[in-house]
Amino acid sequence: MIPDEDFVQIQGVPGPTKEEVRCLVMCKARIASNDTVVDVGCGSGGLTLESARKARKVIALDKNPEALELTRQNLQKHGLTPKVQLVEGDALEVLEGIESFDTFLVGGSSGDLPFIIKQGYEKLNKHGRIVVTSILLETRVEAVDTLKELGMTPDVVEVTIAKGKITERGTMMLGRNPITIISAVK
Amino acid sequence: MIPDEDFVQIQGVPGPTKEEVRCLVMCKARIASNDTVVDVGCGSGGLTLESARKARKVIALDKNPEALELTRQNLQKHGLTPKVQLVEGDALEVLEGIESFDTFLVGGSSGDLPFIIKQGYEKLNKHGRIVVTSILLETRVEAVDTLKELGMTPDVVEVTIAKGKITERGTMMLGRNPITIISAVK
Amino acid sequence: MIPDEDFVQIQGVPGPTKEEVRCLVMCKARIASNDTVVDVGCGSGGLTLESARKARKVIALDKNPEALELTRQNLQKHGLTPKVQLVEGDALEVLEGIESFDTFLVGGSSGDLPFIIKQGYEKLNKHGRIVVTSILLETRVEAVDTLKELGMTPDVVEVTIAKGKITERGTMMLGRNPITIISAVK
Amino acid sequence: MIPDEDFVQIQGVPGPTKEEVRCLVMCKARIASNDTVVDVGCGSGGLTLESARKARKVIALDKNPEALELTRQNLQKHGLTPKVQLVEGDALEVLEGIESFDTFLVGGSSGDLPFIIKQGYEKLNKHGRIVVTSILLETRVEAVDTLKELGMTPDVVEVTIAKGKITERGTMMLGRNPITIISAVK
Numbered sequence: 001m002i003p004d005e006d007f008v009q010i011q012g013v014p015g016p017t018k019e020e021v022r023c024l025v026m027c028k029a030r031i032a033s034n035d036t037v038v039d040v041g042c043g044s045g046g047l048t049l050e051s052a053r054k055a056r057k058v059i060a061l062d063k064n065p066e067a068l069e070l071t072r073q074n075l076q077k078h079g080l081t082p083k084v085q086l087v088e089g090d091a092l093e094v095l096e097g098i099e100s101f102d103t104f105l106v107g108g109s110s111g112d113l114p115f116i117i118k119q120g121y122e123k124l125n126k127h128g129r130i131v132v133t134s135i136l137l138e139t140r141v142e143a144v145d146t147l148k149e150l151g152m153t154p155d156v157v158e159v160t161i162a163k164g165k166i167t168e169r170g171t172m173m174l175g176r177n178p179i180t181i182i183s184a185v186k
Numbered sequence: 187m188i189p190d191e192d193f194v195q196i197q198g199v200p201g202p203t204k205e206e207v208r209c210l211v212m213c214k215a216r217i218a219s220n221d222t223v224v225d226v227g228c229g230s231g232g233l234t235l236e237s238a239r240k241a242r243k244v245i246a247l248d249k250n251p252e253a254l255e256l257t258r259q260n261l262q263k264h265g266l267t268p269k270v271q272l273v274e275g276d277a278l279e280v281l282e283g284i285e286s287f288d289t290f291l292v293g294g295s296s297g298d299l300p301f302i303i304k305q306g307y308e309k310l311n312k313h314g315r316i317v318v319t320s321i322l323l324e325t326r327v328e329a330v331d332t333l334k335e336l337g338m339t340p341d342v343v344e345v346t347i348a349k350g351k352i353t354e355r356g357t358m359m360l361g362r363n364p365i366t367i368i369s370a371v372k
Numbered sequence: 373m374i375p376d377e378d379f380v381q382i383q384g385v386p387g388p389t390k391e392e393v394r395c396l397v398m399c400k401a402r403i404a405s406n407d408t409v410v411d412v413g414c415g416s417g418g419l420t421l422e423s424a425r426k427a428r429k430v431i432a433l434d435k436n437p438e439a440l441e442l443t444r445q446n447l448q449k450h451g452l453t454p455k456v457q458l459v460e461g462d463a464l465e466v467l468e469g470i471e472s473f474d475t476f477l478v479g480g481s482s483g484d485l486p487f488i489i490k491q492g493y494e495k496l497n498k499h500g501r502i503v504v505t506s507i508l509l510e511t512r513v514e515a516v517d518t519l520k521e522l523g524m525t526p527d528v529v530e531v532t533i534a535k536g537k538i539t540e541r542g543t544m545m546l547g548r549n550p551i552t553i554i555s556a557v558k
Numbered sequence: 559m560i561p562d563e564d565f566v567q568i569q570g571v572p573g574p575t576k577e578e579v580r581c582l583v584m585c586k587a588r589i590a591s592n593d594t595v596v597d598v599g600c601g602s603g604g605l606t607l608e609s610a611r612k613a614r615k616v617i618a619l620d621k622n623p624e625a626l627e628l629t630r631q632n633l634q635k636h637g638l639t640p641k642v643q644l645v646e647g648d649a650l651e652v653l654e655g656i657e658s659f660d661t662f663l664v665g666g667s668s669g670d671l672p673f674i675i676k677q678g679y680e681k682l683n684k685h686g687r688i689v690v691t692s693i694l695l696e697t698r699v700e701a702v703d704t705l706k707e708l709g710m711t712p713d714v715v716e717v718t719i720a721k722g723k724i725t726e727r728g729t730m731m732l733g734r735n736p737i738t739i740i741s742a743v744k
Contacts, residue, residue: 187399205399206396206399206529206531209395209396209399210392210395210396213373213391213392213395327543330536330538330543334538339538340536340538341536342535342536342538342543342545343392343533343534343535343536344533344534344535344536344545345392345531345532345533346531346532346533346534347529347530347531347532348529348530348532349528349529349530350516350526350527350528350529350530350554352516352520352525352526352528357513357516357528359528359530368536
């Protein structure tokens with residue numbers, strides 16, 4: 001994974017998704033070298049960049065132009081620009097215009113998560129994967145419910161990470177916000 | 187427990203120990219109404235105040251005069267001043283001058299934890315309790331090793347808390363630093 | 373708190389709620405000595421017994437007669453029988469027959485949690501407290517949503533505990549299932 | 559990662575290391591296709607197999623012949639036998655006979671962790687990586703201390719995972735034992 005500190009960051013755009021969480025999301029996504037990935041709510045570009053290192057093509061969406069600009073800068077910094085198409089706009093609208101893909105990554109805090117998952121599912125190739133990253137109590141349940149409704153069996157993993165900070169007095173354990181990763185195969 | 191926000195806070199003194207951790211430390215300490223408690227490294231006074239609500243008498247130590255002043259202010263704010271004796275100084279020296287007590291609370295980041303635990307053990311009444319709160323990897327092991335060396339059986343509990351923040355988009359889970367509570371009975 | 377191993381246990385009835393979780397639930401419940409507590413889904417009686425040590429009166433409900441019998445045995449073992457009324461039946465029906473109370477404890481895995489919370493709220497005295505303990509993703513959200521709908525501000529705490537097991541090779545950390553405690557004041 | 563249930567398991571040999579932990583260890587190990595990996599305490603072969611999928615060669619050690627036999631079966635099941643050399647014996651002795659390698663994986667519960675890390679460090683190529691997986695309080699500190707003594711800067715990550723179990727009543731969160739991953743680059 002790209003180290004957290006190697007991402008350009010700007011105020012107002014959260015992220016990037018921490019190294020350990022990117023690592024787990026990538027494991028669940030099982031991206032193959034010929035895959036097309038759609039990343040909804042790309043933010044700082046953490047998952048976009050990691051996907052771009054593995055996939056043939058990545059389409060990254062965000063409704064916030066600052067997030068897209070930041071993702072663009074991070075792609076450039078890491079030489080991953082050619083593989084990624086950046087699209088500003090509402091996820092539901094943008095998804096309409098995309099033909100099909102193999103992996104569907106969704107940052108879980110969007111307002112209409114169930115609709116986004118359903119529309120992504122429509123365009124998802126057979127054996128494709130949906131991976132939702134959720135930091136809200138509510139979106140975890142929305143993701144699980146929607147995936148079950150679509151006939152999939154969700155894999156649910158709640159991850160709590162503490163990082164050690166080496167200080168003179170010893171190794172201080174600093175807690176991170178817990179994240180839940182909900183994934184399923186079509 | 188006293189709500190976190192009801193403590194006076196000043197820059198440079200950490201704390202207070204969060205409500206949920208105070209709650210668990212108090213459970214492990216099992217303070218009775220006739221007990222004397224010694225609180226080493228009182229900081230903002232979180233555990234001092236909770237102990238003062240249960241015990242007959244509390245002796246609170248800190249080598250940082252600002253911490254003692256802050257504890258003094260918090261005791262006054264909550265009407266608990268009469269029960270508590272505040273002592274500035276090095277724990278090992280101060281402990282020499284104390285006769286005996288029933289509960290020994292130790293904030294685990296002090297440099298000479300094993301010595302402090304041993305000296306506290308000497309002055310601890312039969313059936314008294316030692317409760318160490320540790321945020322460093324190293325002090326957890328020091329506490330366990332020292333309590334075992336003293337012939338006690340340590341109870342070790344690592345606690346990771348996430349608090350929900352109610353936002354418009356949902357309940358965001360915010361992680362806290364994990365804390366380990368190591369306790370034993372003489 | 374009563375040590376976990378001091379509870380009578382039988383196969384088929386889960387519990388008791390672990391010491392550390394009982395401790396946190398009791399902190400959030402803030403039971404006063406003159407209070408009446410209703411405990412919905414008493415199971416092995418963990419929270420019933422802790423409530424009985426603090427409150428004037430506890431009414432413990434469960435639809436499972438084995439759970440009630442087990443709670444009865446645990447109350448007897450700890451000399452707390454006189455304070456507790458055990459009622460077998462569906463929570464919604466039983467609640468109809470109770471006049472009012474100060475603390476409402478709900479084990480979160482019941483099927484109709486929102487209705488139970490609403491009916492409990494009706495009977496709850498002003499300044500009374502609702503404390504829901506949830507082990508399912510879904511009931512956490514149901515509890516938060518219902519408390520918000522009732523105009524209350526839920527306090528949400530997710531607790532992850534690991535207990536140290538002292539072995540010859542060292543202190544092995546054994547994970548417990550995470551539990552979310554959702555509470556609010558009327 | 560290979561799904562947990564795709565590993566042959568036998569009583570008496572713990573493991574395999576769970577999918578999510580294997581995933582994080584592999585991220586920290588950053589194995590390149592031309593690398594040689596040494597896996598100390600291979601157990602069921604979880605990390606051996608994942609390493610074999612990425613590296614040129616893996617040397618897997620265990621003092622327990624049953625563990626080696628199980629790793630052998632798992633390698634065969636997943637067609638990874640040719641890349642892996644299995645060696646029974648004490649880690650310190652076996653390491654003497656190995657020339658050099660790029661990645662050093664250590665299961666952290668061994669008795670003489672500091673010596674194993676030091677000897678591995680000797681044989682580790684420049685820019686090589688050491689990754690220790692620890693389930694004991696004590697070995698976490700031993701790993702951090704030894705890596706610091708060797709002039710490295712340890713990266714410390716404590717990971718607590720809960721897996722959702724889909725039941726009729728909802729998604730029950732089941733806790734796993736916390737694991738600490740300590741890694742460093744030479």
